Amino acid sequence: MIGMMAFLAPIFAVAIAVVTYFGIKSFVKWRKKQIQKALGEGMCANCGTKIVENKCPICNTTKEV
Numbered sequence: 291m292i293g294m295m296a297f298l299a300p301i302f303a304v305a306i307a308v309v310t311y312f313g314i315k316s317f318v319k320w321r322k323k324q325i326q327k328a329l330g331e332g333m334c335a336n337c338g339t340k341i342v343e344n345k346c347p348i349c350n351t352t353k354e355v
């Protein structure tokens with residue numbers, strides 16, 4: 291049982307590392323997409339929050355184009 295644990299521990303460590311790696315990778319990809327979207331739609335003039343679907347999610351006002 292202890293021998294089994296010693297064998298499984300590095301597998302778990304590798305699995306966690308792989309999950310973390312792909313997690314960060316997909317997060318960076320998602321973040322880039324969000325930034326591109328923000329740059330494409332601009333920022334709210336009142337609070338500086340990125341405009342989502344031509345609207346500020348905080349002020350909830352339509353961006354005047």
Ligand SMILES: [Zn+2]
Binds near residue numbers: 336337339348349350
């Ligand atoms: Zn706003």
